[in-house]
Amino acid sequence: MFARILTQNPNRLSLAQCLFFLAALGVFFSFTSPYFLSVSNINNILTASAVIGLIAVGATFVIASGHIDLSSAAVMALCGTVCAWGLQKGEWSPWIALPVSVSLGGVCGLVTGFLITLTKAPSFIVSLGMMSIARAAAYIVSHGMPIYGLPDNVITGGQGAIASVPVPVLLLLTGIFLGWVLLTQTKFGLHALILGDSVFAAEATGISANRVRLKVFGVAGLYSGMAGVLFMLRTNAGDPTAGQSYELIAITAVILGGANLFGGRATIIGTMLGVLCLGVLQNGLNLLAVSTYYQILFVGMVLLAAAFLSRVGYRR
Amino acid sequence: MKRLGFAALLLLLSLQPAFAEDRYIFILIARGNSYWTTMANGIQDEAHSKGVTSIVYNTDSATDAEQQLTICQTAIQSKPKALVMSAINASIATQCFKMAAEQGIPFADIDGAFSITDAQKAGLKMAFSVGSDNYTIGQESAQYAAKIAGKPNPKVFILEGTVGSLQARKRADGFKDKLKDLLPLSDVVASISVNFDRIKAMNATLDILQRQPDLDIVYAANDDMALGAAEAVRTLHRETQIKIIGVDGTADARKAILDGRLNASVAQLPYLMGKRSVELAIDASTSHKTGQSETTATPVLTKELLQSNSDPVLQYVR
Numbered sequence: 001m002f003a004r005i006l007t008q009n010p011n012r013l014s015l016a017q018c019l020f021f022l023a024a025l026g027v028f029f030s031f032t033s034p035y036f037l038s039v040s041n042i043n044n045i046l047t048a049s050a051v052i053g054l055i056a057v058g059a060t061f062v063i064a065s066g067h068i069d070l071s072s073a074a075v076m077a078l079c080g081t082v083c084a085w086g087l088q089k090g091e092w093s094p095w096i097a098l099p100v101s102v103s104l105g106g107v108c109g110l111v112t113g114f115l116i117t118l119t120k121a122p123s124f125i126v127s128l129g130m131m132s133i134a135r136a137a138a139y140i141v142s143h144g145m146p147i148y149g150l151p152d153n154v155i156t157g158g159q160g161a162i163a164s165v166p167v168p169v170l171l172l173l174t175g176i177f178l179g180w181v182l183l184t185q186t187k188f189g190l191h192a193l194i195l196g197d198s199v200f201a202a203e204a205t206g207i208s209a210n211r212v213r214l215k216v217f218g219v220a221g222l223y224s225g226m227a228g229v230l231f232m233l234r235t236n237a238g239d240p241t242a243g244q245s246y247e248l249i250a251i252t253a254v255i256l257g258g259a260n261l262f263g264g265r266a267t268i269i270g271t272m273l274g275v276l277c278l279g280v281l282q283n284g285l286n287l288l289a290v291s292t293y294y295q296i297l298f299v300g301m302v303l304l305a306a307a308f309l310s311r312v313g314y315r316r
Numbered sequence: 317m318k319r320l321g322f323a324a325l326l327l328l329l330s331l332q333p334a335f336a337e338d339r340y341i342f343i344l345i346a347r348g349n350s351y352w353t354t355m356a357n358g359i360q361d362e363a364h365s366k367g368v369t370s371i372v373y374n375t376d377s378a379t380d381a382e383q384q385l386t387i388c389q390t391a392i393q394s395k396p397k398a399l400v401m402s403a404i405n406a407s408i409a410t411q412c413f414k415m416a417a418e419q420g421i422p423f424a425d426i427d428g429a430f431s432i433t434d435a436q437k438a439g440l441k442m443a444f445s446v447g448s449d450n451y452t453i454g455q456e457s458a459q460y461a462a463k464i465a466g467k468p469n470p471k472v473f474i475l476e477g478t479v480g481s482l483q484a485r486k487r488a489d490g491f492k493d494k495l496k497d498l499l500p501l502s503d504v505v506a507s508i509s510v511n512f513d514r515i516k517a518m519n520a521t522l523d524i525l526q527r528q529p530d531l532d533i534v535y536a537a538n539d540d541m542a543l544g545a546a547e548a549v550r551t552l553h554r555e556t557q558i559k560i561i562g563v564d565g566t567a568d569a570r571k572a573i574l575d576g577r578l579n580a581s582v583a584q585l586p587y588l589m590g591k592r593s594v595e596l597a598i599d600a601s602t603s604h605k606t607g608q609s610e611t612t613a614t615p616v617l618t619k620e621l622l623q624s625n626s627d628p629v630l631q632y633v634r
Contacts, residue, residue, distance in 0.1 A: 040526065041523075044522050051515070144353040149575075234518065234547065235514045235518060235544060236543070237568065242514075286508060287524075289506035289524070292509035
């Protein structure tokens with residue numbers, strides 16, 4: 001009965017597979033390392049997954065709508081750098097610097113979405129262009145050097161905890177909740193999924209593909225902005241080189257979580273399970289002090305195993 | 317798009333042979349990294365004061381060897397007066413310098429990754445090599461670690477650089493070998509590569525502290541990683557327990573040392589390397605001398621040294 005419920009719904013099947021995979025990793029590491037299941041280590045995994053998690057939530061919307069955003073990590077670096085510049089050099093109040101930087105991410109996303117709509121070019125190419133521009137802008141703002149040493153009150157807040165839950169984890173949970181509401185409880189989320197399934201079907205039902213696309217990239221940009229600010233808070237620096245290849249890790253997490261790379265199917269919960277799989281794997285290998293060469297090997301093998309597992313569902 | 321822009325830039329460079337005669341080309345590594353940016357500043361300041369044109373190129377990342385080779389090939393087309401490169405690996409250095417030798421362009425190493433001996437083994441007559449010895453840097457870091465450990469059996473965590481990076485390997489090996497000599501009972505609890513990346517270093521340190529809460533020392537093969545480790549230690553409020561040593565002596569690291577977040581950084585003086593490389597390149601282009609090897613100082617920057625400002629070499633710490 002349970003198996004039938006799962007296999008009738010591709011989303012549930014993917015979630016179950018990802019959950020199984022995460023549980024398998026958890027069981028393996030809890031047997032091999034006595035430190036793995038401690039509360040502080042779980043906080044640790046969640047904290048380390050927060051930046052990638054926020055980018056991945058944004059990427060979920062983009063992938064759900066049938067697009068790819070390669071600019072997310074570069075936009076993240078730009079937002080973090082601008083925020084650090086504002087706080088340190090511009091002497092902005094945190095109440096200005098943080099929202100301005102997150103909004104900058106949204107603006108970058110809207111520009112990407114607008115250009116895709118205007119040129120009808122593939123999102124892959126347009127976002128690659130935005131990636132270059134955002135990264136260059138981050139270098140220009142910072143003069144090619146990380147902006148280190150932010151005001152103590154900002155860093156203490158960003159690296160602190162509320163009711164024993166680290167602030168980065170709270171930000172991640174907020175981002176997940178808002179993403180879940182947007183994707184599952186609003187017309188916008190439904191329209192993004194329909195657009196990803198078929199542009200013709202979406203337009204036939206009166207959905208404005210252009211408007212949805214614009215919103216999707218705007219939302220993804222806002223999440224990149226939040227990730228950028230969080231990255232800055234965690235590292236106490238605005239780093240123009242931050243997050244090299246994070247966009248690919250985020251896309252990997254979304255796909256591990258059961259999303260269809262070509263659109264039409266994606267869930268926020270699945271994405272988070274994908275992010276956690278990657279976070280648990282990295283944390284577990286570090287706890288076991290596995291040599292770097294073998295860490296790379298294990299990550300590759302685990303990703304292949306996950307890809308194989310996901311194909312089991314498609315065969316049905 | 318990034319690659320297209322980069323290719324267009326290289327095309328422009330190759331289409332301007334008319335300006336080639338006065339230019340000195342310097343090919344460095346990852347842009348956006350404080351170390352290479354400081355070195356580029358040293359090159360440009362000295363070139364400006366000598367009245368020569370210096371063109372500095374950086375690769376996108378510390379591992380993009382193919383991109384560095386492409387930059388070299390295109391740079392040689394513009395017939396510079398001298399070509400100075402910090403090669404990502406020995407193979408790139410050999411290929412690039414062979415092409416320069418065929419064109420009669422003086423070539424040289426900056427940062428010390430490809431020594432005069434390496435060049436001789438490859439059958440190349442290199443003008444000069446200026447830089448610091450990364451193995452010695454590792455050893456100096458271990459000496460300082462042994463000095464501040466406060467016990468004969470400290471638990472040590474090593475943050476290595478990029479896998480395959482010659483500099484990263486030498487720094488880690490130098491540290492491990494010397495530490496074993498000085499403190500045979502010391503315990504290296506883990507040695508992990510986090511690609512010279514600040515947040516990865518922070519996450520790895522947090523992970524290791526779960527397993528090893530009584531950790532004594534973190535040695536990071538560059539300052540970005542050391543600063544990541546410092547943020548991890550600060551998050552857990554273990555500043556008094558865990559001592560952190562970095563390498564490079566960047567502005568960020570010096571600020572952190574003065575603030576008490578880092579214990580020391582073994583400085584490499586990239587600004588001085590950049591400055592000296594211009595002087596030596598001008599000399600090589602006129603005298604055609606070869607085989608000159610120059611090692612720059614690697615002072616251990618501590619709070620006391622920075623506050624006293626007593627070492628004249630500190631003027632090159634940028």
